[in-house]
Amino acid sequence: MDRDNPKDFTFANSSSLRFPVTFRVSQFEGNRKPKPFTDVIDNPDLQFAGVQSSSLSDLYVTCQLIADNKPLTIAYRTAFKAFKNNYTWNEWITLPIRYCDLPLGSQITFTVWDIDGPRSASPVGGTTFRLFGKKGALRRGKHRLFLWAGVEADGSVNTKTPSKTEVKDEMGRLEKLVKKYERGDLQKCDWLDKLAFRRMEEIHASEAKKLENFFLYIDLPRFDFPILFSEPSAKQESTNLPTIMPTSSTQASVVSTSGSLLSDATLWQIVDPEVARENPVEDKHRRLIRSHRSGALDRELKPNAKDRDELGVILNYAPTQPLTSEEKDLVWKFRFYLTRDKRGLTKFLKSVTWRDPSEVKQAVEVLLPQWTDIEVDDALELLGPGTVDSRVRNFAVKQLTKADDDELLLYLLQLLQALKFESTASDQRSMRLSTNAISHDDSGLADFLIDRSVRNAVLGNRFHWYLMVEVALEDKLVAKVYGKVWYKFMEKIKKSDDGSERTDVMRRQGELIATLTKRSKDLKASKDQRPKKIERLRAFIADSKNGLVGMAPLPLPLNANIEMTGIVPEKASVFKSSLSPMLLYFTCTDGSEYPLIFKDGDDMRQDQLVIQLFTLMDRLLRKENLDLKLSPYAVLATGPSQGMAQYIPSMTIAAIVSEYNGSLLNYLRAHHPDEGSVGTFGVKKSVLDNFVRSCAGYSVMTYILGVGDRHLDNLLLAPDGHFFHVDFGYILGRDPKPFPPPVKVCPEMIEAMGGTHSPEFARFQNLCFVAYTIIRKSANLILNLVSLMGEANIPDISYRDVHEQLQEKFQLHLSEEDAIKELEKQLRGSSTYHNFLDRMHGVAQYWRY
Missing domain, CATH: 1.10.1070.11 (Phosphatidylinositol 3-/4-kinase, catalytic domain)
Known part of the structure; x- marks a missing residue:
């Protein structure tokens, strides 16, 4: 709408919107309460239900497009995701139907499901969302859908599970204001808007803890103008849909003598509901082009000047940028040529169709062994969550073996996190891809890190403390994975020449950290003034019973190259902060002092x-x-x-x-x-x-x-x-x-x-x-x-x-x-x-x- 001329209203027709229907399933909110213990006793299978789990259960969402009591698409389901702190999918779903083909009564049903027992699921809640509003405007932006607890979404015209209800809460009111803001109905003021949105986040966090109902957040595409529903005209339909022409000479003569009926193309149009889906002919064509039969010819294939320029642009893409189908075909076409380019491996692996066993076999068994050595940044990319085949991950591990200990220490924090993406780290990983062509064996990353950490005491010290942090996290599944790695690490250290000495060092470091932690907690809980806290800290360190003034040489956990022999009581201090961090000066074997800050909380x-x-x-x-x-x-x-x-x-x-x-x-x-x-x-x-x-x-x-x-x-x-x-x-x-x-x-x-x-x-x-x-x-x-x-x-x-x-x-x-x-x-x-x-x-x- 033009602000200067309120009568001037700009909009677009839905019939001109020839894009597939797309939306994002964002987040589930609500406090789920476990079943009473008496119910579990009556029905023992309930102990396997997701709601009974101490961690977040594996929820998933199904959605389906329905109009006039008839389904327009099959039901779609969100991919598996292991949740940490909240139920957030952030998954975009594209339906095989365009906006221009939607009826006015189109609505999407959403049902959130949870595990109910062995091989069974039950609905957490369902809702039905209308794509067009009361005035025929296509809905856009973020929406908060009310979930009807314990029922599956009803897709009928007079639905029993509408996404809008009479339930009113503070977040619902704020959501309406946000929509008005996005539509331009509220005046924008940048500095005030940032403060307001930050305050809304705080309100949202506090209100979420008190929620008694369930809500599902979805995001719809935003358009520059309002989209109003309109029926496609005959001319538009004829341009969008394929036509069938009579082929026999008899039919042609009849048509020519009847006033050239072919001039009216609407008489020959055919609606094809499969037009937006993957074309099986094209899929077959791709498989034929990429088959082993063409492998011998592709080995000698070299790009011309134009293809080289296009490949150069692709190889310079950021690691997060996806490739188009045309770019994937180009990379696959010159895959043998690219084996000599160290930048090409990550892009080539993105061009592989991993559901096709023949492509996987050619990529992993033929091309991967031929590839030139790659840089560390590409090896780290191959160890990320996007790489599932363990043979590719093993190739990346072999590239890392060439790095010296100093370089490995620099990447150790991330390499330890990469263990979470190993196939052996998750029982769910093998369920994500059904093809047998992909290997889910151990890539050898854990063994590689353990071997290098056993050989180098400084590297091993950091490896030990990184593992200790992961084991202490609340996520029990992650703690179990890293607990196994730590056990193998300790077993291998015990078998080394200086095994008993190194295990004793780790034990003493752990005792030192425990002592400092306890003292830090006491200072933090104390109501004394800062000078009094400093006095108490110095007295604690000076007390010989605590063994902090003098000790046998011990590598510092912060830097194992430095050996400490005690703490100087006179220089100890406490910072002015709510957490009361401690400043400690450690004496070293070379006579110097090493100051550090220890903080708890x-x-x-x-x-x-x-x-x-x-x-x-x-x-x-x-x-x-x-x-x-x-x-x-x-x-x-x-x-x-x-x-x-x-x-x-x-x-x-x-x-x-x-x-x-x-x-x-x-x-x-x-x-x-x-x-x-x-x-x-x-x-x-x-x-x-x-x-x-x-x-x-x-x-x-x-x-x-x-x-x-x-x-x-x-x-x-x-x-x-x-x-x-x-x-x-x-x-x-x-x-x-x-x-x-x-x-x-x-x-x-x-x-x-x-x-x-x-x-x-x-x-x-x-x-x-x-x-x-x-x-x-x-x-x-x-x-x-x-x-x-x-x-x-x-x-x-x-x-x-x-x-x-x-x-x-x-x-x-x-x-x-x-x-x-x-x-x-x-x-x-x-x-x-x-x-x-x-x-x-x-x-x-x-x-x-």
């Missing part, structure tokens, strides 16, 4: 992941001879809600601003003055260089990972000029503040470089551009590493976020020059508004403590 796995990616990016930059003086401090999660981090002596920018008259230069001059310097503002040249380089590195890295909640209390600066970030509770675009800047360059940092027109700021920008270009070249590696963490149950990690957020930052669809221009625009985002947010955060912290 906080999930540090996300910080651990971010720091790992920072370390990887630093290595990528150093390979290109670019040292940005980064300080990726070590982090280790020792449990699902505890861990330790290396402490780097430094001050927050907020504290520096308060103590040194609002200037970072005053802070640097106080520690490293150089009065005779030229162009370095009275600071040693090396110190200012450290500052500019580290600012550039962290600005680019936090931009790529979408690190949020950046304020002056989690931006730190060391006396030698090393700048770094801490506290990564928000990543991949999430941020508690409205309008967060994509690149965090606060005014204090710019002032320390001499302002936006200074040579140092120009050098800072150039370093950002160079660093971004180098890291962007390894975008596939970073994408695959974060994608493998999709099942790690880390709050901010999901496949959607990985694909959307990271690709948005890498701008892989742009040239290198255009991508740098986009980064340059983001670097200009510093403003007084960001400064205002930092000041507001400081006020909030003041009143909190």
Whole structure:
């Protein structure tokens, strides 16, 4: 509708919409209560029902399109999915019928099913959703459907399970407002909208816990204009449907003498309900083209210039980008030619039709052994959830054997997560694909990790603690899988030459972590003031009964290369925080001290992941001879809600601003003055260089990972000029503040470089551009590493976020020059508004403590 002229209304006819009907089954909400124990005693089969399970049961949804009491499609069912925290499918379903062919009374029935016993299922609830509203408008956007508990959806005209009811709740009211907002009926205000939607998420989370009814969320495609129902005209039908023409000479003569009836094509139209489905003739054609008979000819086939260009574009696709049918056929056609290209394997495997045994056999048994060695990023992609055949996964494992221990340590966190995608890790995996051509044997990934961890004590130390975290998670199925791996690991260590010594080290490390955890919990529960907590902590460490002042040399769990001999009581401290993290200084065998922070009550796995990616990016930059003086401090999660981090002596920018008259230069001059310097503002040249380089590195890295909640209390600066970030509770675009800047360059940092027109700021920008270009070249590696963490149950990690957020930052669809221009625009985002947010955060912290 035109706002200036309310009488002008723009819409489209459903008869002109020649796309298949598509919708997404998003999420199920509702609190399901298990059957009473007395019912289970009366009917023992109920103990196998999904609702009785302590974890989330394997729900699935069936849906069917019905009109005028007649089914228009067969019933469709969502794929199997193992749920973690909630029932979310996010699965798009496309029906074999177009919008233009829908009758006005079209409706979709949805029924949520659960396991009811051995080989039986029962409906959790059903609902019937009308595709067209009362005024004939096609429905679009997100919808919240009421589920009638315990019944299957009724698809009759006068349905008994309508999706709309008289039940009113707060979420229903908010859903209506959201629809008005999406239609443009409510005025938009960006800053207020973000706050409102964030508040709605909080209301939704609290209301979901109190729900007494069941609801199913679905998403329909959104169109630029309202779609109103209209019957297709005769001319439209004739252009959309195939026609049959008379072929015999007798028929032709009759028609020609009867006024050329063929001119009216509507007399010869035939409705084909199978037209939108897979054509069996085309499927047969594909199988013939890809048969073994053509294999001998394809071996010598080479692409021409045009085909080479198209293949080059395909090989440069991001790992998450799917291939079209034409691209798959092109890759298959030149599969033997591509065996010499290390980038081609992942794309070739996407072109394989895995339900066809002949294709699977040719791909895995003939072509895979011939393929040249692939890079680590492609090997990691092959270990993801998309690869089911264990022979392909085993090929990826063999490629990883060429990596040294330092490189393997860098990817160990993701390789451990890849064990969840092994066929042996899930009894359900073999049910997903029915073909016998796919192998579900063990790929050897677990044995490979165990062997390398037994050989290298440092690698084995990290492997042990990563396993401990997974075993301690609430998911019993995952804990069982990793428990078996840990058992095999310990058995193999015991058989090694230094087995007894290493098992004793792990035991002592576990006892140390348990002692620190107990003390941290006590401090957190205490109502004492911070000085009193520090006094109690120092007394506890100094007590010889606790064995913390002096101990036999023990490798530090955070860094097994360092052996500690005790904790210095006088330097122990407690930070000003609700969790009361402990600062501990460990004495080392070489006479040095190693400070670290131990925290209980906080999930540090996300910080651990971010720091790992920072370390990887630093290595990528150093390979290109670019040292940005980064300080990726070590982090280790020792449990699902505890861990330790290396402490780097430094001050927050907020504290520096308060103590040194609002200037970072005053802070640097106080520690490293150089009065005779030229162009370095009275600071040693090396110190200012450290500052500019580290600012550039962290600005680019936090931009790529979408690190949020950046304020002056989690931006730190060391006396030698090393700048770094801490506290990564928000990543991949999430941020508690409205309008967060994509690149965090606060005014204090710019002032320390001499302002936006200074040579140092120009050098800072150039370093950002160079660093971004180098890291962007390894975008596939970073994408695959974060994608493998999709099942790690880390709050901010999901496949959607990985694909959307990271690709948005890498701008892989742009040239290198255009991508740098986009980064340059983001670097200009510093403003007084960001400064205002930092000041507001400081006020909030003041009143909190």
